[in-house]
Amino acid sequence: MFPLTISLAAKLAAEFGGQINISYSGGASAHNVLAILKTGIAPVTMVTDLLKPGGYARLQQMAERVDAQPWPDWLQQNIDVNALQNLAESCLNDPYYQKERREVDSIKIKKSLPLFDCYLAPCQEACPIHQDVAAYIRLVEEGRYLDALRVIIETNPLPHITGYICDHQCMYHCTRWDYDDPVYIREMKKVAAEQAWNEFLRKYGDKLKPSKFNGIQVAIIGAGPSGLSAAYFLARSGFEVTVVEKEQQAGGVVRNVIPDFRLPQHAIDRDVELIQRHGVRFRFGVTDVTVQDLITEGFKYIFVAIGAGKSRKLQLNPANGMVLDALEFLHKYKQKKPLQLGEKVAVIGGGNSAMDAARAARRIPGVREVSIIYRRTREFMPADREELEAALQDGVQIKELLLPVALENGILTCQKMALGEKGSDGRRQVRPIDGAFETFQIDALISAIGEQVDKQFLQKNNLQIKNKNSKTWVLETNLPNVFIGGDALRGPSTVVESIADGKRAAEIIISKEKQNGHQPLKIQSLLDRETWTKDLQQRKGLVVPFEATDHHREAARCLACDVVCDKCIEVCPNRANMALPLINKDMFKDHAQILHIDGLCNECGNCETFCPYQGKPYEDKITLFWSKEDFDNSRNEGFLLVDQNNSLTFLVRFKGVTGHVILDRKGKLARSDWQENTVDFKALLTVMQEIVRNHAYLLLNN
Numbered sequence: 001m002f003p004l005t006i007s008l009a010a011k012l013a014a015e016f017g018g019q020i021n022i023s024y025s026g027g028a029s030a031h032n033v034l035a036i037l038k039t040g041i042a043p044v045t046m047v048t049d050l051l052k053p054g055g056y057a058r059l060q061q062m063a064e065r066v067d068a069q070p071w072p073d074w075l076q077q078n079i080d081v082n083a084l085q086n087l088a089e090s091c092l093n094d095p096y097y098q099k100e101r102r103e104v105d106s107i108k109i110k111k112s113l114p115l116f117d118c119y120l121a122p123c124q125e126a127c128p129i130h131q132d133v134a135a136y137i138r139l140v141e142e143g144r145y146l147d148a149l150r151v152i153i154e155t156n157p158l159p160h161i162t163g164y165i166c167d168h169q170c171m172y173h174c175t176r177w178d179y180d181d182p183v184y185i186r187e188m189k190k191v192a193a194e195q196a197w198n199e200f201l202r203k204y205g206d207k208l209k210p211s212k213f214n215g216i217q218v219a220i221i222g223a224g225p226s227g228l229s230a231a232y233f234l235a236r237s238g239f240e241v242t243v244v245e246k247e248q249q250a251g252g253v254v255r256n257v258i259p260d261f262r263l264p265q266h267a268i269d270r271d272v273e274l275i276q277r278h279g280v281r282f283r284f285g286v287t288d289v290t291v292q293d294l295i296t297e298g299f300k301y302i303f304v305a306i307g308a309g310k311s312r313k314l315q316l317n318p319a320n321g322m323v324l325d326a327l328e329f330l331h332k333y334k335q336k337k338p339l340q341l342g343e344k345v346a347v348i349g350g351g352n353s354a355m356d357a358a359r360a361a362r363r364i365p366g367v368r369e370v371s372i373i374y375r376r377t378r379e380f381m382p383a384d385r386e387e388l389e390a391a392l393q394d395g396v397q398i399k400e401l402l403l404p405v406a407l408e409n410g411i412l413t414c415q416k417m418a419l420g421e422k423g424s425d426g427r428r429q430v431r432p433i434d435g436a437f438e439t440f441q442i443d444a445l446i447s448a449i450g451e452q453v454d455k456q457f458l459q460k461n462n463l464q465i466k467n468k469n470s471k472t473w474v475l476e477t478n479l480p481n482v483f484i485g486g487d488a489l490r491g492p493s494t495v496v497e498s499i500a501d502g503k504r505a506a507e508i509i510i511s512k513e514k515q516n517g518h519q520p521l522k523i524q525s526l527l528d529r530e531t532w533t534k535d536l537q538q539r540k541g542l543v544v545p546f547e548a549t550d551h552h553r554e555a556a557r558c559l560a561c562d563v564v565c566d567k568c569i570e571v572c573p574n575r576a577n578m579a580l581p582l583i584n585k586d587m588f589k590d591h592a593q594i595l596h597i598d599g600l601c602n603e604c605g606n607c608e609t610f611c612p613y614q615g616k617p618y619e620d621k622i623t624l625f626w627s628k629e630d631f632d633n634s635r636n637e638g639f640l641l642v643d644q645n646n647s648l649t650f651l652v653r654f655k656g657v658t659g660h661v662i663l664d665r666k667g668k669l670a671r672s673d674w675q676e677n678t679v680d681f682k683a684l685l686t687v688m689q690e691i692v693r694n695h696a697y698l699l700l701n702n
């Protein structure tokens with residue numbers, strides 16, 4: 001909105017030679033308020049930004065910024081036309097106003113909004129292994145890297161690897177998207193792991209192995225991320241775990257394919273060491289293992305985690321020329337084998353493997369030009385945005401809407417494509433444009449059109465997957481206690497999804513045996529919650545854009561949304577939501593509960609827009625009504641004071657039932673139509689009592 005409105009202001013000012021008073025509203029924010037005022041425009045009204053999370057608190061930050069200026073021409077009569085025109089022009093190229101800057105439509109997670117205890121960190125929920133992001137970021141902020149690493153490895157056995165290459169779903173759900181930029185969560189993990197590793201080994205390295213194993217032997221076939229993850233969680237719980245791997249080292253695709261410029265070797269080595277130190281044994285170079293061999297050897301459980309390492313074959317007709325498979329190419333590149341690709345290389349595909357292959361090809365002596373050829377447009381590429389950016393920065397060219405069909409005499413022929421309707425995955429489908437082709441002269445072609453599961457192992461071992469339609473990615477096979485999971489079941493996925501699959505496999509085995517020797521880390525005891533909460537309250541509303549170089553500053557940008565949320569309060573134009581402080585640790589997780597005040601709400605829906613859940617705070621939170629008519633017209637769970645002659649009688653809708661609750665004037669329960677000792681009713685009663693005792697001004701009965 002700002003570029004549009006400021007351009008209009010610039011045109012008006014020019015038309016009147018600057019002799020016009022302009023009162024401005026239209027996209028004014030902390031980012032631009034100074035620049036607007038400096039043109040001589042005043043007053044400035046902030047609306048949109050005010051109704052975003054932290055908007056009211058942000059007024060102070062803006063006022064301080066304005067106040068810090070000398071303002072010689074504060075009340076100048078005329079508009080500085082040149083300054084205004086410059087502002088209107090410069091904002092067109094300012095990344096702050098570009099649509100692409102906001103990479104996400106919504107940070108919402110797939111969960112419905114609970115009646116009570118709703119504070120939640122969407123980043124944690126979006127993470128496949130639900131890492132306690134806010135806690136470890138807080139510890140990084142405090143410079144307590146060792147504790148941060150301990151928090152991370154509570155749920156994540158590959159802290160270094162994920163610190164470098166996780167696809168960070170957490171960041172796509174970060175609350176700070178509604179402020180400025182998401183917290184660079186992955187970097188915080190990397191910082192913690194890198195800074196703390198040596199100290200961690202010194203302090204805990206020899207104490208990680210369980211003092212006593214439970215005697216139950218588990219074999220894991222495949223030392224990729226899901227196999228390593230299962231091994232870690234099982235060993236930590238006291239199981240005797242052996243990982244059988246066909247390569248000479250652990251890590252799978254991460255070790256053998258992902259190039260060093262994206263993931264350094266030491267990150268892989270350290271994570272494997274972490275798992276080894278938990279007592280996991282490895283057998284490397286085993287290419288012919290069978291499930292039956294392992295059963296005969298005495299393994300009670302087997303987890304098949306062989307990954308999805310078979311490349312899909314690119315269909316070219318004819319295919320006369322140098323055609324390489326991306327996985328094989330990257331494997332050779334990683335082993336530093338001599339590769340000759342000529343001068344011009346085409347990489348086919350749009351995923352991370354294509355980006356890796358293209359960037360690796362750029363680094364091969366003799367290669368002058370690398371192009372990625374993709375059948376859709378770049379916005380629909382499955383590759384991470386930052387991998388695409390890195391490829392572009394490396395000088396890789398992107399050629400869109402092209403489908404390779406033939407390679408002959410060094411000429412790659414591509415069918416031109418057009419975007420069609422959206423498919424079930426949300427991406428636009430493509431269709432060929434009749435008779436339209438484009439040709440390129442190339443010396444080598446690298447195919448990176450995806451990987452699939454190699455079914456040979458399953459066939460050789462007569463393994464069949466039961467319940468194929470299940471939505472989980474770890475399943476028992478036709479052989480009892482033999483499980484398959486991770487990429488071997490679902491096809492290629494991300495590292496963190498593989499970790500989640502491995503963890504799931506471990507949980508199934510642990511629950512079957514009802515044995516869990518792991519003592520969970522008491523994360524909350526590491527943090528001074530009171531100081532943390534105070535800090536957060538001061539930070540809310542402040543715009544602090546991302547800055548790559550200072551990780552303390554970056555960590556301090558986290559708003560610890562599971563400690564304090566209150567966004568529905570901040571963004572409500574009518575103050576129709578409030579936080580009732582209810583520090584009752586036995587009853588509630590959160591330090592405050594959200595109360596919706598029906599009589600103040602005009603159902604504008606702004607709270608719904610910013611609430612991280614799928615729900616609507618104005619419908620889903622416990623509601624205080626002010627009139628019988630409003631109560632009857634609503635389906636919200638809540639209460640209305642209907643009589644206050646002697647005691648206080650409330651009409652209540654709760655758990656789908658309408659009835660009465662009677663409290664004495666001090667809030668003590670006299671009678672209720674609900675079972676009084678249920679946890680849910682006690683929560684409701686606590687809220688009502690808090691209002692009667694400390695917020696009686698809210699109670700109206702009409």
Ligand code: SF4
Pocket residue numbers: 121122123124133134173174175176183185557558559560561562
């Ligand atoms: S602000 Fe912090 S806690 Fe909230 S979503 Fe972002 S990283 Fe997570």
Ligand code: SF4
Pocket residue numbers: 571572573574575576577600601602603604605606607608617618
């Ligand atoms: S819907 Fe109601 S509670 Fe939500 S922001 Fe609008 S007025 Fe406030």
Ligand code: SF4
Pocket residue numbers: 113118119120565566567568569594610611612613617621
């Ligand atoms: S926006 Fe409000 S209702 Fe939604 S999670 Fe935050 S505090 Fe709860």
